[in-house]
Amino acid sequence: MPSLNDVMKDWKNPVEMLRNSRAGMYVYPVVTPEFENWRNEQAAWRNGAVLFDQSHHMDELIVEGPQATEFLAYHGINGFGNFDLNRAKHYVPVTPNGHVIGDHIIFREREDKYVLVGRAPTSNWLMFCAAYGNWNVRIKYDPRSPSRPEGERVLRTHYRYQIQGPLAPAIFEKMNGGPVPDIKFFHVDWINVGNKKVQALRHGMSGAPGLEIWGPYEDKSYILNTILEAAKDAGVDIVRCGSRAYSTNTLESGWIPSPLPGIYTGDGMLAEYREWLGSDMYEAAGAIGGSFVSDNIEDYYVNPFELGYGFYIGWKKDDFIGKEALTKMKDAPTNRKKVTFEWNKEDVLKVISSAFEEGTPYKWIDFPQPNYASSSADMVMHGDKMVGMSMFNGYSWNERCLLSLGVVDSSVEVGDVLTMKWGEPDDTAKTSAEPHKQAEIRVRVSPTPYSSEARENYADSWRTKAA
Amino acid sequence: MPSLNDVMKDWKNPVEMLRNSRAGMYVYPVVTPEFENWRNEQAAWRNGAVLFDQSHHMDELIVEGPQATEFLAYHGINGFGNFDLNRAKHYVPVTPNGHVIGDHIIFREREDKYVLVGRAPTSNWLMFCAAYGNWNVRIKYDPRSPSRPEGERVLRTHYRYQIQGPLAPAIFEKMNGGPVPDIKFFHVDWINVGNKKVQALRHGMSGAPGLEIWGPYEDKSYILNTILEAAKDAGVDIVRCGSRAYSTNTLESGWIPSPLPGIYTGDGMLAEYREWLGSDMYEAAGAIGGSFVSDNIEDYYVNPFELGYGFYIGWKKDDFIGKEALTKMKDAPTNRKKVTFEWNKEDVLKVISSAFEEGTPYKWIDFPQPNYASSSADMVMHGDKMVGMSMFNGYSWNERCLLSLGVVDSSVEVGDVLTMKWGEPDDTAKTSAEPHKQAEIRVRVSPTPYSSEARENYADSWRTKAA
Numbered sequence: 032m033p034s035l036n037d038v039m040k041d042w043k044n045p046v047e048m049l050r051n052s053r054a055g056m057y058v059y060p061v062v063t064p065e066f067e068n069w070r071n072e073q074a075a076w077r078n079g080a081v082l083f084d085q086s087h088h089m090d091e092l093i094v095e096g097p098q099a100t101e102f103l104a105y106h107g108i109n110g111f112g113n114f115d116l117n118r119a120k121h122y123v124p125v126t127p128n129g130h131v132i133g134d135h136i137i138f139r140e141r142e143d144k145y146v147l148v149g150r151a152p153t154s155n156w157l158m159f160c161a162a163y164g165n166w167n168v169r170i171k172y173d174p175r176s177p178s179r180p181e182g183e184r185v186l187r188t189h190y191r192y193q194i195q196g197p198l199a200p201a202i203f204e205k206m207n208g209g210p211v212p213d214i215k216f217f218h219v220d221w222i223n224v225g226n227k228k229v230q231a232l233r234h235g236m237s238g239a240p241g242l243e244i245w246g247p248y249e250d251k252s253y254i255l256n257t258i259l260e261a262a263k264d265a266g267v268d269i270v271r272c273g274s275r276a277y278s279t280n281t282l283e284s285g286w287i288p289s290p291l292p293g294i295y296t297g298d299g300m301l302a303e304y305r306e307w308l309g310s311d312m313y314e315a316a317g318a319i320g321g322s323f324v325s326d327n328i329e330d331y332y333v334n335p336f337e338l339g340y341g342f343y344i345g346w347k348k349d350d351f352i353g354k355e356a357l358t359k360m361k362d363a364p365t366n367r368k369k370v371t372f373e374w375n376k377e378d379v380l381k382v383i384s385s386a387f388e389e390g391t392p393y394k395w396i397d398f399p400q401p402n403y404a405s406s407s408a409d410m411v412m413h414g415d416k417m418v419g420m421s422m423f424n425g426y427s428w429n430e431r432c433l434l435s436l437g438v439v440d441s442s443v444e445v446g447d448v449l450t451m452k453w454g455e456p457d458d459t460a461k462t463s464a465e466p467h468k469q470a471e472i473r474v475r476v477s478p479t480p481y482s483s484e485a486r487e488n489y490a491d492s493w494r495t496k497a498a
Numbered sequence: 499m500p501s502l503n504d505v506m507k508d509w510k511n512p513v514e515m516l517r518n519s520r521a522g523m524y525v526y527p528v529v530t531p532e533f534e535n536w537r538n539e540q541a542a543w544r545n546g547a548v549l550f551d552q553s554h555h556m557d558e559l560i561v562e563g564p565q566a567t568e569f570l571a572y573h574g575i576n577g578f579g580n581f582d583l584n585r586a587k588h589y590v591p592v593t594p595n596g597h598v599i600g601d602h603i604i605f606r607e608r609e610d611k612y613v614l615v616g617r618a619p620t621s622n623w624l625m626f627c628a629a630y631g632n633w634n635v636r637i638k639y640d641p642r643s644p645s646r647p648e649g650e651r652v653l654r655t656h657y658r659y660q661i662q663g664p665l666a667p668a669i670f671e672k673m674n675g676g677p678v679p680d681i682k683f684f685h686v687d688w689i690n691v692g693n694k695k696v697q698a699l700r701h702g703m704s705g706a707p708g709l710e711i712w713g714p715y716e717d718k719s720y721i722l723n724t725i726l727e728a729a730k731d732a733g734v735d736i737v738r739c740g741s742r743a744y745s746t747n748t749l750e751s752g753w754i755p756s757p758l759p760g761i762y763t764g765d766g767m768l769a770e771y772r773e774w775l776g777s778d779m780y781e782a783a784g785a786i787g788g789s790f791v792s793d794n795i796e797d798y799y800v801n802p803f804e805l806g807y808g809f810y811i812g813w814k815k816d817d818f819i820g821k822e823a824l825t826k827m828k829d830a831p832t833n834r835k836k837v838t839f840e841w842n843k844e845d846v847l848k849v850i851s852s853a854f855e856e857g858t859p860y861k862w863i864d865f866p867q868p869n870y871a872s873s874s875a876d877m878v879m880h881g882d883k884m885v886g887m888s889m890f891n892g893y894s895w896n897e898r899c900l901l902s903l904g905v906v907d908s909s910v911e912v913g914d915v916l917t918m919k920w921g922e923p924d925d926t927a928k929t930s931a932e933p934h935k936q937a938e939i940r941v942r943v944s945p946t947p948y949s950s951e952a953r954e955n956y957a958d959s960w961r962t963k964a965a
Contacts, residue, residue: 058531063645066646388843465895
């Protein structure tokens with residue numbers, strides 16, 4: 032099989048390669064599109080209780096062995112000093128040049144064993160690094176489920192469920208057969224689910240309490256039914272979340288799932304990585320979608336400061352990949368900052384309206400998830416100047432608006448109204464996009480995470496008035 | 499298990515039972531939501547070549563034995579005189595009272611063997627009838643695939659693929675290894691697909707040629723790949739159609755998939771049928787959705803004349819179930835007629851716009867398939883008078899509009915602009931609908947099947963002008 036490096040040679044530049052990917056939509060696979068309907072499912076995490084089936088959409092990597100801790104600490108930016116057995120971390124590896132590769136949630140199961148969960152760029156990078164650096168670690172890799180199983184059976188190593196929402200705690204107590212331990216945010220403890228002891232991570236979205244639980248995949252049906260029974264016993268109408276609503280939960284919580292891994296440039300270790308990566312892997316087969324088209328793929332990279340991960344950095348660690356680069360990047364005036372963009376209603380309706388008119392319409396905004404690539408990059412303009420990049424979008428029924436997450440220049444302030452270019456300037460080979468023309472959509476810069484409090488305090492200038 | 503009759507006793511009337519169904523969306527199951535994107539997939543059947551995977555969404559019934567022909571002829575309205583081995587029919591059973599139960603596509607495979615494909619109401623009815631009438635037939639029943647397999651394997655008796663579109667013939671020739679026989683519409687012949695001999699039904703949508711092929715499910719992967727290779731050899735970019743686009747193809751072709759089976763009232767055989775039907779079956783677990791709420795479930799029934807099936811009726815047959823009732827219904831002035839409703843763009847945008855405003859919005863119009871029940875019934879009004887019922891809706895990228903199929907009083911003319919009530923007047927227990935208020939959407943009465951020719955000839959009054 033050709034390597035990423037081989038495939039890149041067929042293209043003028045890697046941007047062109049990724050913009051013409053025919054991989055199709057990056058989906059939340061296997062899980063049914065809607066259990067109820069995506070509006071109710073979104074409402075459930077805000078106002079009730081929601082059940083996310085997270086068993087299928089992420090890679091899982093088990094890293095164990097005598098050097099497991101040392102290996103992971105060296106390849107992530109995070110401090111590891113406080114990484115006790117009952118903790119989880121949001122683990123972020125960067126390249127030697129300081130660019131984000133991706134991120135995983137990492138659980139420490141034993142002194143010498145970690146479970147990592149997340150998108151492929153981090154899994155692939157760590158598998159390469161283990162071999163490249165000759166580390167004494169064993170890695171077990173369980174890739175995400177197929178995007179289009181078409182009726183074939185899908186198996187994973189672990190099931191993974193998350194229960195969220197203001198009414199969730201009543202369910203936890205019934206599941207556990209008594210009060211659940213008071214687990215701190217991103218800490219792990221054991222709870223009962225019927226006759227099983229399972230690990231539970233305290234998670235949270237929009238301030239609502241939540242637990243993520245996991246265990247052997249063969250227990251999935253038992254666990255699911257025990258949760259549903261517990262909800263019934265608790266008198267809570269738990270709503271199972273389908274694949275259409277799922278990915279939009281991040282708009283309200285503020286996590287960007289899809290930064291482009293910064294691995295297409297750079298020499299040494301990065302050049303060897305591109306020889307290691309196969310042409311069927313995320314980095315070669317994935318897609319860039321959006322209005323931002325640059326010949327220089329580095330223009331799509333982000334660094335940890337820009338995503339708000341600066342405070343993760345374990346500066347006290349002797350060394351880790353990217354430390355030197357990050358030291359230089361810290362407090363650089365060129366660093367952008369993460370924000371939420373609120374899309375202007377009138378402009379959105381103009382785009383939708385074009386789907387009822389003759390001629391080439393604007394790029395269709397699919398609800399609730401308009402993204403059409405594994406990494407999105409839409410230009411955000413102040414006049415003629417690009418001042419930001421919109422990286423992940425979705426409609427929120429809870430907020431009654433389209434939102435996107437992205438980064439803006441440091442000069443941009445919350446409350447600024449900017450213009451996003453929506454749709455691609457040219458026809459690509461992407462199967463996930465229909466023929467379209469570009470639109471301009473005004474976006475109001477908002478804090479991340481986005482909250483209705485923030486919206487209500489400053490957004491009355493255009494959201495609540497007709498244009 | 500309780501019968502339908504038992505369940506009906508728990509409700510004031512069967513309308514209330516069905517309006518409060520918690521079965522969720524009636525979906526096209528197993529097949530991936532989008533292979534490319536639903537806009538391109540719709541465009542493919544109009545302008546290119548599309549591949550429908552019809553292996554999962556319909557029941558299949560095999561009826562064989564010495565009385566197979568007699569049994570089917572007695573329980574369907576269709577003439578059977580010309581039913582040769584190489585033919586298919588659109589088979590329609592009605593109740594003794596002449597109300598449509600459903601419809602299947604029926605293939606005659608042998609003198610004494612028929613394969614029927616379609617929704618559950620017809621399968622259930624025929625299974626009941628075989629026992630009720632003591633017929634010498636053997637019935638094999640393969641129900642549609644589960645709506646939410648969630649990663650479990652799904653198997654059927656047969657795979658079933660359909661290839662449609664103006665570029666389809668080039669693919670057929672490559673599949674067959676030479677010119678395909680000139681099969682007449684709704685006739686069947688044998689063609690080659692690679693090393694397999696398969697049966698092919700000549701089908702057609704919007705005038706474009708098409709073939710439906712089927713065979714043992716274990717051949718599915720071989721057949722799929724042979725079709726894709728044939729398309730490649732023919733230089734045709736065949737587009738696989740996902741579940742989101744699939745159900746909308748009927749808007750352009752004019753078939754109403756979802757009439758409510760007229761089995762909730764009537765005595766004798768019908769009363770016994772309600773005792774036979776289980777509480778988990780389509781008739782008890784399905785849903786009515788839409789603005790039309792009547793205490794009398796017969797108001798939701800349709801007869802074959804209203805759906806345009808009058809010319810199927812085999813009047814020369816000695817007897818068949820419903821013959822007497824249909825004789826009386828024929829040419830009755832109360833018979834409605836099937837039409838297509840074109841939804842007014844401005845009113846649709848008003849509905850969508852409400853999802854960006856505070857308060858309770860109008861019923862969300864989900865794209866491309868807004869239906870939220872197994873049977874839809876939206877009131878179509880002329881002033882204060884209900885003059886029609888919208889029964890199946892969808893957005894057509896090809897026509898750039900929302901369309902629905904339904905029936906109107908005989909006084910209504912093509913070109914009339916009526917008002918559809920969109921959304922339900924009250925909150926029901928339906929999980930497929932979010933809280934909403936009702937909207938009025940103007941609809942223009944159009945012919946069925948809808949065609950762009952028709953549209954262009956008369957619709958310039960409002961479609962091409964801003965309101």
